Amino acid sequence: MPINVISAGIATTIQDMGRPGYYHLGIPMGGAMDRLALRTANLLVGNDEGAAGLESVFVGPELEFTEDAMVAVCGAELPPKLDGEPRETWTAFPVKAGQVLSFDFLKSGARAYIAISGGINTEPKLGSRSTYAIGALGGIDGRAVQPGDTLPLGKGSKSVKEGLTVPQTLRRGPGNPAELRVLPGLYWHRITEQAQKDFFDDTWKVANEADRMGYRFQGGRKLEFVEREQPFGAGADPSNITDACYPYGSVQVPSGTEPIVLHRDAVSGGGYFMIGTVISADMDLIGQLQPHTPTRFVKVDMDTALAARHDRAKTMDAIREALS
Amino acid sequence: MGSRYTFGGDEHIFVEVDEAMSLEAFFVSLSMTNAVREANIKGVTEICPANASFQIKFDPDVIHPNDMMAELKRLEETAESAEPVLDTRIIEIPVYYQDPWTHETLMRFRERHQDPNATDIEYAARINGYDSVEKFIEAHSGAPWFVSMVGFVSGLPFLYQMVDRPRQIEVPKYLRPRTDTPRLTVGYGGCFSCIYSVRGAGGYQMFGITPMPIYDPEQKVSYLQDFMVFFKPGDIVKWKPINREEYDAAVAEVQAGTFAPRIKNVRFSLDEYNADIDGTNAKLMEALHAD
Incomplete structure (x- = not known):
């Protein structure tokens, strides 16, 4: 018995943990931008951590249930309402057949993850239900959720206690200013020493162009390039390179002006130089940044990046422990 | 290196x-x-x-x-x-140069172009020293191309022209990227040709369009039923100029599930190629057109 979509907010997509393995063909791994939030929401309702749920940006959907289910909303503070009555985020609550789940205004963060017991059971494509809209892959007919859609639910979730909740200390959101840790590398040598310093000294702001493909930042000083004769095939602008692969999280700066951090639906390659890469531990955080959020890039080395990754894994372990 | x-x-x-x-x-x-x-x-x-x-x-x-x-x-x-030897395939890709759809699109984005008074292909012909667009199309479709990368978005091939460097076509990208490009546009940026696998933003110059889908997430296109992406790095491509009637006929064949791209298996040796580029290309053409 499916869920009927009454309204879909601005951009609500079906996401799971993505489809790694096809990046060499230009198909990105995709999946939840905030992995920890979707994993946690799934655990709260008794699903496998990687089950498909909904990722809603800024505005929540309105969903009519046709069967009983458990629901949890994690990530952004997008307060759920059941038949108009408030419910808690980061907490499992039961929904009866016939009830309508809707949402209040966004309080903080950018993306809420809605897990439903059983998980959303659309047809997987290349091993994932994640919606990759540019390639019309996954989701419902390769697109975002629309009013009038019906969302099929799977079976096999474990029974869970209603009211199961994630301790406050384990609900991490972005700070203000947000801090994104970056390992310099790739084409870091292409900008001057002064520009290398400016990039980390300046406070940037998230631009309006901030989506699943990437986040653009504005407001810092223009990066100046070390002079060179452009190599054959690279293109005329000093920020151009011979088209190459782009790491997830890599920071490209077209013409040296507005950095773009590539995210889960990254373009797999192109002709812009990159100055480094946001470390894996901070990727989830990007998905929770609203436009205009002040942001600092913090320079780190590999040891720090690996330690942060380890800490992030420990946080997830602590959430599993708390919910078991 | x-x-x-x-x-x-x-x-x-x-x-x-x-x-x-x-x-x-x-x-x-x-x-x-x-x-x-x-x-x-x-x-x-x-x-x-x-x-x-x-x-x-x-x-x-x-x-x-x-x-x-x-x-x-x-x-x-x-x-x-x-040894720089590759067992690969050569594929003939039909191209309707100067088609009405990319023309309509490029006219919408003239203010983002280096030469707002010319079309993309007129501009590319001029800056590469060709007297006419026809001569330029002959050059673009005359020699084969290497698929040297697949990516950017779903299954998009970057193609590198198999001629010596003085003959290589080079065209800058748009001054500012377009927000729209028709699906299956044959484009050009820097020293690379490409085929836009899906509709969307793009900065490459637009020369024409192919009737042959190269990405199909539904896997309904007959030759994409095994896998949704057509190209892989190392493929060799030969463009075949076609006119409107041939284009329409090919589109109808694709829809009917009867379109079969011309594909032949070939062995490519980089050393042989460097020793005799035109001779190697001639052999590739023979292999492509055999039978």
Whole structure:
């Protein structure tokens, strides 16, 4: 018995943990931008951590249930309402057949993850239900959720206690200013020493162009390039390179002006130089940044990046422990 | 050649074989990524060859980044001694140059172009020293092209012209990218041709359109039923200019499920190619048109 979509907010997509393995063909791994939030929401309702749920940006959907289910909303503070009555985020609550789940205004963060017991059971494509809209892959007919859609639910979730909740200390959101840790590398040598310093000294702001493909930042000083004769095939602008692969999280700066951090639906390659890469531990955080959020890039080395990754894994372990 | 190794965060290693594009650099990239695949290194999750570089994604919980780096550098010797020979396929791709759809699109974005008073292909012909668009089309479709990278978005091929460098076409990208490009547009930027696999934003000059889908997530197109992406790095492409009637007929064949691209298996040797470019290309054309 499916869920009927009454309204879909601005951009609500079906996401799971993505489809790694096809990046060499230009198909990105995709999946939840905030992995920890979707994993946690799934655990709260008794699903496998990687089950498909909904990722809603800024505005929540309105969903009519046709069967009983458990629901949890994690990530952004997008307060759920059941038949108009408030419910808690980061907490499992039961929904009866016939009830309508809707949402209040966004309080903080950018993306809420809605897990439903059983998980959303659309047809997987290349091993994932994640919606990759540019390639019309996954989701419902390769697109975002629309009013009038019906969302099929799977079976096999474990029974869970209603009211199961994630301790406050384990609900991490972005700070203000947000801090994104970056390992310099790739084409870091292409900008001057002064520009290398400016990039980390300046406070940037998230631009309006901030989506699943990437986040653009504005407001810092223009990066100046070390002079060179452009190599054959690279293109005329000093920020151009011979088209190459782009790491997830890599920071490209077209013409040296507005950095773009590539995210889960990254373009797999192109002709812009990159100055480094946001470390894996901070990727989830990007998905929770609203436009205009002040942001600092913090320079780190590999040891720090690996330690942060380890800490992030420990946080997830602590959430599993708390919910078991 | 002296490849440059660098980390892309804690999950990627990026290797630049050469700053400049060349078939030599591409062959090193391809043989390195083949060597990595064959080595079956634990923790490797993505192996992505590119034009003159490549990228490996790995799980740092399984293999330490420094160990991954050491493994890759060790493989470089094997890859460099590999004979630059490739068993691949040559494919004929029909192109309707100066079609009405890319023309309509390019007219909408003239203010983002270097030469608002000319079309993209007129501009490309002029700056590459051709007297007419017809001569330029002859040059673009005359020699074969190497698929030196697949990516950007779903299954989009970057193609590198198989002629000596003085004859290579070079065209800058748009001053500012367009927000729209018709699906299956044959484009050009820098020294690369491409086919836009899906509709969307783009900065490459638009020369024409092919009736032949190269990406189909529904896998309804007859020749994409095994896999939704048509191209892989190392494929060789020959453009075949077609007119409106041929274009319409091909579109109808694709829809009817009867369109079969002309494809032949060939062996390509980089050394033979460098010794005699035109002769090697002539042999490729013979293979393509045999039977």
